Amino acid sequence: MIPSDTARYVAEIDEGILDEQLAAWQTEQPKLGVLVLLPEAEREAVTRIQHVFARRRVPLAGAVFPALTEAGAFRTRGAWLLRFDEMPYVALYPDLPREEGKIPAALDAITADLKSHLGEGRDVTLFLLFDAMVPNIATLLDELYLRLANRVHYMGANAGSESFKPMPCLFDGSRTMQDGVLAMLLQPHRGTVLEHGYRAPEQMLTATSTEGNRILQIDWRPAFEVYREIARAQYCIEIDQQNFYQYAVHFPFGIVRANGMILVRIPVALEKDGSLFCIGEVPPNALLTLLKAPDVDSAHTIETLTEGLEGLGAPVAGKELLLFYCAGRRLHLGVEAAEHELRLLAERTRARWIAGALSLGEIGSSSQWEYPQFQNATLVASYWGQRTS
Amino acid sequence: MSQEQQILTILYDMAISIGSEVSLKPLLVKTLQRLLYHTSFPAGLVLLDVSTDDVAGNVEATLEAAIGDFELEGGTGRVLKLPAVLLRGGPELREAPELLTRFAGKGNAYTAFLRLPIDRNGVILLLAARVPHTDLPLTRIFQPVMAILSKAILLCRHYDAHTAGLVTERNTAWEDLHKVNRALKTMSACNEVLVRAVDEPALLEEMCRVVVDVGGYRMAWVGYAQQDEQKSVRPLAQSGPETGYLKKLRYSWADDEFGRGPTGLAIRSGEAHVVMDALTDPSFAPWRSAANEIGFASVLALPITDGEGHTFGALTINTAKADSFHEEEIRLLRELADDLSYGITSLRTRAERARTAEQLYRGLEDTIQALSATVEMRDPYTSGHQRRVAALAAAIGAELGLTPDRINGIRLAGMVHDVGKVGIPAEILSKPSLLTSIEVQMVREHAEMGYNILKDVKFSWPIAEITRQHHERLDGSGYPRGLKGDAICLEARIVAVADVVESMASHRPYRPSRGMLAALEEIAAYRGTHFDAQAVDACRKVLEAGFRWS
Numbered sequence: 001m002i003p004s005d006t007a008r009y010v011a012e013i014d015e016g017i018l019d020e021q022l023a024a025w026q027t028e029q030p031k032l033g034v035l036v037l038l039p040e041a042e043r044e045a046v047t048r049i050q051h052v053f054a055r056r057r058v059p060l061a062g063a064v065f066p067a068l069t070e071a072g073a074f075r076t077r078g079a080w081l082l083r084f085d086e087m088p089y090v091a092l093y094p095d096l097p098r099e100e101g102k103i104p105a106a107l108d109a110i111t112a113d114l115k116s117h118l119g120e121g122r123d124v125t126l127f128l129l130f131d132a133m134v135p136n137i138a139t140l141l142d143e144l145y146l147r148l149a150n151r152v153h154y155m156g157a158n159a160g161s162e163s164f165k166p167m168p169c170l171f172d173g174s175r176t177m178q179d180g181v182l183a184m185l186l187q188p189h190r191g192t193v194l195e196h197g198y199r200a201p202e203q204m205l206t207a208t209s210t211e212g213n214r215i216l217q218i219d220w221r222p223a224f225e226v227y228r229e230i231a232r233a234q235y236c237i238e239i240d241q242q243n244f245y246q247y248a249v250h251f252p253f254g255i256v257r258a259n260g261m262i263l264v265r266i267p268v269a270l271e272k273d274g275s276l277f278c279i280g281e282v283p284p285n286a287l288l289t290l291l292k293a294p295d296v297d298s299a300h301t302i303e304t305l306t307e308g309l310e311g312l313g314a315p316v317a318g319k320e321l322l323l324f325y326c327a328g329r330r331l332h333l334g335v336e337a338a339e340h341e342l343r344l345l346a347e348r349t350r351a352r353w354i355a356g357a358l359s360l361g362e363i364g365s366s367s368q369w370e371y372p373q374f375q376n377a378t379l380v381a382s383y384w385g386q387r388t389s
Numbered sequence: 390m391s392q393e394q395q396i397l398t399i400l401y402d403m404a405i406s407i408g409s410e411v412s413l414k415p416l417l418v419k420t421l422q423r424l425l426y427h428t429s430f431p432a433g434l435v436l437l438d439v440s441t442d443d444v445a446g447n448v449e450a451t452l453e454a455a456i457g458d459f460e461l462e463g464g465t466g467r468v469l470k471l472p473a474v475l476l477r478g479g480p481e482l483r484e485a486p487e488l489l490t491r492f493a494g495k496g497n498a499y500t501a502f503l504r505l506p507i508d509r510n511g512v513i514l515l516l517a518a519r520v521p522h523t524d525l526p527l528t529r530i531f532q533p534v535m536a537i538l539s540k541a542i543l544l545c546r547h548y549d550a551h552t553a554g555l556v557t558e559r560n561t562a563w564e565d566l567h568k569v570n571r572a573l574k575t576m577s578a579c580n581e582v583l584v585r586a587v588d589e590p591a592l593l594e595e596m597c598r599v600v601v602d603v604g605g606y607r608m609a610w611v612g613y614a615q616q617d618e619q620k621s622v623r624p625l626a627q628s629g630p631e632t633g634y635l636k637k638l639r640y641s642w643a644d645d646e647f648g649r650g651p652t653g654l655a656i657r658s659g660e661a662h663v664v665m666d667a668l669t670d671p672s673f674a675p676w677r678s679a680a681n682e683i684g685f686a687s688v689l690a691l692p693i694t695d696g697e698g699h700t701f702g703a704l705t706i707n708t709a710k711a712d713s714f715h716e717e718e719i720r721l722l723r724e725l726a727d728d729l730s731y732g733i734t735s736l737r738t739r740a741e742r743a744r745t746a747e748q749l750y751r752g753l754e755d756t757i758q759a760l761s762a763t764v765e766m767r768d769p770y771t772s773g774h775q776r777r778v779a780a781l782a783a784a785i786g787a788e789l790g791l792t793p794d795r796i797n798g799i800r801l802a803g804m805v806h807d808v809g810k811v812g813i814p815a816e817i818l819s820k821p822s823l824l825t826s827i828e829v830q831m832v833r834e835h836a837e838m839g840y841n842i843l844k845d846v847k848f849s850w851p852i853a854e855i856t857r858q859h860h861e862r863l864d865g866s867g868y869p870r871g872l873k874g875d876a877i878c879l880e881a882r883i884v885a886v887a888d889v890v891e892s893m894a895s896h897r898p899y900r901p902s903r904g905m906l907a908a909l910e911e912i913a914a915y916r917g918t919h920f921d922a923q924a925v926d927a928c929r930k931v932l933e934a935g936f937r938w939s
Contacts (some may be wrong), residue, residue: 142422148429149459256398258427258530259523277798285405287398369518371425 002037006085006320007355007384010068011078013045015052018081027085028178033087035184036062037080037357040161045079046171050182053173059087061182064127064169065357066162066327072343082322082384086223087228088187089117092172092314096134097213103136103143110183111147117185118151125189125382128156129182132360133166135213136330138281138374140181141244141363145372153191153381154372156363157324158279164269172259174329192382193308194375196329196359196365197301198254198264198294207253207288215253215267215276218288224274227251227267234293252377253282254289261366264291264377266328268360279328279361296333302344305327305381309349311367312383316349319386329377330358341379395827396530399427403534412552413545420538425457428527430503430515436469436476437511437542438795441651443473450476450512458516461495465756471548476512480528484520492516506533508539565715575604579725583732592736593626596729600706601628607685607709610635611693611729613702614642614656622652622703629707634683638676646675651690655703661723664688666711680707687713691726696734704729731848733870757804760842764810768818774891777938779803781928782887786935788927789883798850799880805852806859806884809839834862837869851878859884862919882921886912889920891938905932 010017025032036049043064053060067127068075073151091113097106118124126148132139137158145154159169160178209217218226231239233245239247245268265288267276282288309316323345330338346354362380365372399515406423409414416590423435436450447470455461469545486500493499503515505528578599586592593611600609608629620643624635641648642656649672651662662669667680673688680686685707692914693702704726708714714722722854761775783800791799808817813835824832840857858881861867863874867885877885893908909929916925 087663146418146422146456149457149462151459255402256395257429258395258399258525258527259429259521260395260525261429283405284409287401289398326921366429369431370521371431373426 006083013079017051022058029085031086033059033084035082038064039067039076040346041076043127048338059175061090063159063169067358069356073339079154086168089185091183094177106211119187123190124187125155126152127184127186130158130179131169132158132160141374155192157359158361160360162327172191190312192364192380194378195301195305195382196378197297207282207286209284210284213278213281222274241270249328250293252291254291258384260303266376299340302348306348318352320352321354322382322384323354324359324362324380326377327358327360391553407537407541411548413549416545421456429521430517432516434514439476439510446473482528505535507535568715568718571604572718575600576725578603589736597626597628606706608707611704650705651688652705655690655692656700659692659700661691663714686711689714694730706880760808761804765817775804777891778887780886785883785927785930788931802852802855803884806856808842809835812838833868855880864918883924884925886920
């Protein structure tokens with residue numbers, strides 16, 4: 001018997017199983033479409049998946065993440081198939097502009113396209129899956145907000161490899177793409193909530209020289225030098241390009257906001273010139289706080305997240321949820337603690353199912369109709385599909 | 390981290406953000422973005438130039454920037470009437486939906502606001518559906534930033550005004566350059582037209598076409614002053630989309646309402662005249678409604694003069710935009726009109742010369758015909774001989790690929806090659822028996838005599854020399870001078886062949902016709918010795934091709 005739920009995790013990517021599932025869904029919803037989440041280890045399966053969907057003439061959109069979350073655990077194999085009763089508008093926008101001067105024209109074109117597919121309803125969510133290697137996602141998000149404002153809610157996550165090597169990680173029925181964004185207009189949909197629960201620490205550093213998503217200097221010294229000292233003092237280890245990410249996740253940067261919340265930026269790679277590569281930009285000359293081995297209050301995080309979901313207008317129990325869990329957060333907490341958070345979320349929300357992936361940056365806000373943020377180290381949760389209330 | 394440290398980082402971020410902008414719009418947008426980012430409010434407005442007077446509790450203010458609300462963004466730049474209590478007063482964070490009804494739309498329902506006064510004339514409002522959570526005193530922490538923002542707004546406004554001035558200046562310079570370039574392109578193309586021109590109507594049409602197609606002007610036309618009672622101006626050529634335009638309108642070069650427009654003035658004064666705005670210039674009144682209908686706004690008329698400086702017409706150029714003609718552009722177009730004047734004069738002179746030459750040629754031919762007739766009257770047996778030699782020699786010249794002008798010279802020479810026979814007694818010319826040696830000598834003198842008759846007539850061709858040499862032979866056996874080879878001109882060599890062939894093929898008083906075949910055998914026998922080989926071959930081809938004397 002093929003499950004007829006609106007989402008299915010398949011432990012093995014078998015064309016027969018996929019075909020059977022699509023056939024079963026097609027009898028219920030002839031206009032269906034599917035979002036496929038794949039773990040990095042299954043990236044070679046994209047072409048096979050596209051063939052199955054093409055044969056069945058089912059619209060497809062998808063992305064490759066470091067891992068998936070399923071039943072309170074992280075999975076490196078299989079795939080999540082998330083069904084839309086009717087495929088929403090999906091667009092792949094390649095070659096996102098990096099130079100400041102080229103951004104307005106490119107964003108004008110993208111938003112003109114999106115606006116032409118917006119319905120009349122108030123609750124529309126712009127669901128964005130970025131390639132994590134795009135270096136200016138926060139800027140692009142600000143520019144999208146300038147153009148689309150409150151026409152949409154904002155939600156998203158970054159796909160790609162946890163090794164931070166470029167790879168095609170976004171796809172639809174016929175194309176695969178990197179260095180771009182996959183955008184979907186979910187309607188009706190009430191957006192997402194995002195929470196990290198990282199606490200503001202005491203020590204403050206100044207990123208005295210930054211360039212987009214690269215930090216060149218901290219406190220007027222080469223950034224790497226500062227990091228090396230901290231790692232020595234805290235863990236008695238020498239950090240280098242190979243082990244950098246493994247330790248840097250314990251020393252993310254925090255950008256303090258006036259609402260008391262902290263925007264987290266995890267340096268994920270050490271460049272050859274000694275600069276630190278972050279997922280997401282750091283404002284030039286920003287005063288940053290160094291979240292040295294930050295305490296994370298998991299229970300509070302899950303509680304806030306659940307309350308946020310309920311604030312979107314519906315009791316969460318029995319609902320279907322989509323979750324993005326930050327890869328850097330998992331590395332900082334450790335797999336066991338991270339999976340504990342997943343199970344806490346399932347218990348607290350009593351959701352019907354929670355489908356998700358390990359992400360490399362997240363987009364959302366703490367509650368509905370807030371200025372959207374591009375964050376690291378967070379959990380981003382939303383209701384799945386049209387069943388928002 | 391202490392609250393003070395947190396506030397410090399926020400102020401630092403805001404100050405850096407404000408300090409990095411030099412233009413008003415980006416400054417306000419960036420400031421709002423940072424405020425929304427820090428406070429989690431979803432929407433923000435900057436209202437400037439807040440009025441000091443309030444009417445029924447409302448004040449007016451200009452919405453300079455809005456982000457986060459697509460409906461409010463649409464009102465950017467407009468003056469809004471808003472409750473005075475919302476815009477005036479110190480920093481305030483409160484829930485007051487009744488004050489925010491003006492901002493309600495499809496996409497929002499605001500109940501809370503954070504007011505941040507910039508200075509006496511400006512205020513920032515952040516709007517939300519409910520007061521966002523914060524532990525920091527939002528109403529106080531941004532005050533130092535607002536003081537900086539106030540000064541930054543002033544500086545940015547100055548910068549924008551300065552930049553706008555520079556942009557206007559640059560645009561003006563660019564437009565002037567474009568206009569001059571337009572005139573230069575037109576001049577260059579028109580010069581090519583002048584070089585290629587073969588007749589006056591085609592020159593005028595082509596000039597007008599180039600002015601419109603290459604120069605990008607809307608219309609161009611050329612009119613000539615008529616010497617009629619109304620002193621009308623007759624359009625002779627035009628180019629542009631409205632082909633029927635000129636037919637509907639009346640132009641004159643008299644000092645009346647139809648002659649006080651640019652075209653009439655240019656013809657009367659011999660100077661360029663421009664109407665920068667056809668819609669307002671009083672002198673353009675007779676043509677205004679038509680110009681308005683088809684979208685002409687500027688008109689430039691340039692005089693066309695003859696070689697003595699008399700104006701006899703005008704080139705009139707129309708554009709779609711008012712104030713279109715730049716001073717330098719007018720100067721260049723004036724040059725263009727001068728070139729056109731020169732072209733017309735030159736074509737007229739050329740035509741005049743051609744007419745004179747034609748008349749001269751006809752006169753010459755008549756004279757030659759008369760000369761030829763005089764000779765033939767005295768020698769009836771050779772009647773028609775010169776005409777027939779002329780025809781055959783011309784045909785040989787054509788077969789040899791000579792130019793039409795050279796062939797013409799050969800034909801004329803053929804017509805008079807025996808003119809020297811007028812000096813030979815008629816009885817010798819018509820003597821039916823063989824001539825004595827003295828008589829032969831006398832006959833042979835006709836070549837030199839012909840030369841003496843013709844040598845002082847200024848022909849364009851060596852007629853006298855051909856006449857003198859037509860009995861010379863390549864091997865030096867001819868007369869009167871026994872010239873050899875290339876010393877005998879080609880024309881004479883051709884006439885010699887034609888003369889022999891015609892003579893042998895015709896009756897003579899002293900013998901009957903020997904026939905064309907014998908004539909051909911004769912020249913073939915002496916091909917290369919007496920007669921030019923190429924001329925002989927060409928003659929054979931001409932005759933074989935069916936040449937007949939008419």
